[in-house]
Amino acid sequence: MRELPPLNALLAFEFVARTGSVRAAAESMSVTPGAVSRQIRLLEEHFGTALFQRQGRGLILTLPGNAYFQQISVHFEGLRRAGQVLQRNAGRAVIRLHSFTTFATRWLIPRLAKFQMAYPDIDVRLTTASEWDDDMDCDAAIRLGNGEWPQRHATALVKNVLMPVCRPTEGRKANRDLDGLSQHTLLMVRGRPDDWQLWCSAFGIDMNTLPHRREMESSALAYQAALEGQGIALAQRVLVEDELRSGSLIAMDNYQLDCGSLTYYLVWNKDSPKESTLMRLEAWLTTPL
Structure with missing residues (x-):
């Protein structure tokens, strides 16, 4: 040569x-x-x-x-x-962060925007997906689980409270109990297939008595369908608080299920060389806005 x-x-x-x-x-x-x-x-x-x-x-x-x-x-x-x-x-630390799409758009991104202004020396590069991929290459991730992942540091970010939500109508405003649930379409989410069963079991409901169901690709699509009056979504309260405050969605307030340790966590490898930077991000995300 x-x-x-x-x-x-x-x-x-x-x-x-x-x-x-x-x-x-x-x-x-x-x-x-x-x-x-x-x-x-x-x-x-x-x-x-x-x-x-x-x-x-x-x-x-x-x-x-x-x-x-x-x-x-x-x-x-x-x-x-x-x-x-x-x-x-030069001189900027980079965090490659992965999150579920709905959680990112409704909860994470507003906090990251303020984090970037507070810490201009840290560059957070966010990727999202509707479902978790074990092969994802990232420095940290937002994961849904019980907080127990081998060789991982995990910190809970929010309380995971599930409750049915729908577009308000006169009939729904007056009757937010279990009796009429079978008359409505349940908006199921492909990435969270067990949520409705978990909620029904908690309140003694046989899922077989709720025959009207529609599967959605993501929680974001299920919430949008609920906003448009297409059915009832089982929402994570922390992700629909704006809609509940504005009244564009109403909830079955008496039937909220706190999932306890089953929630969203910020997770990274315990031997991560970026631990000190990740700890700054963790402190920010776990501090109320």
Whole structure:
């Protein structure tokens, strides 16, 4: 394999090819025009061909020179972009955080926005999905469970209180009990298939007496369907508090199920090299707004 040409010569060639001027290249490289010319000659000797020809007071590329410039210019531009990214991120700690989509949009993102303003030296890069993926590559994650994951640090973020919610109508406002539940469509969530069964068991209801069901891709879609009057969603109270305050959703307040330790946790590996940074994020997320 033939050796690469001298890197200083390559840099001089790229500057002159881009500007058409030895003097401009010399100023950019903080050297003399003579030094740039020597580097160009060195490169031409390396390849055994002329790369430039004079045109008036400037230089233009020869056909071989132009072909070579077209191939290497994209790499120089990539190096410049990489340097800009590195400079922007210099001194900033990065946390790659993964979360469930609905939890992120309704609870996490407003808190992260304020965290980023309070800690500009920490860059939180958030990814989301409707269901958990064990192969997710991240520094920390928002997970739903009982808080027990081997070799993981886990801190509960919210209370997980489940309750049926729906769009308010005169009939629903007056009758928020179990008697009429079988007349309505239950909005099931694919990623949380056991929620309705858990709630029904807690209040002594046979799921078989509730035949009208519709499966939704995510909790966010179930809440939206409830807002549009398409059925009753079993909501996590902390995620629909705005709608409950505004009255766009009403809840069966007498039938709230506190799931105890089964809730959302901030989780990361116990041996994480970013532990001190993650602890700052944890402290922020566990402090009430």
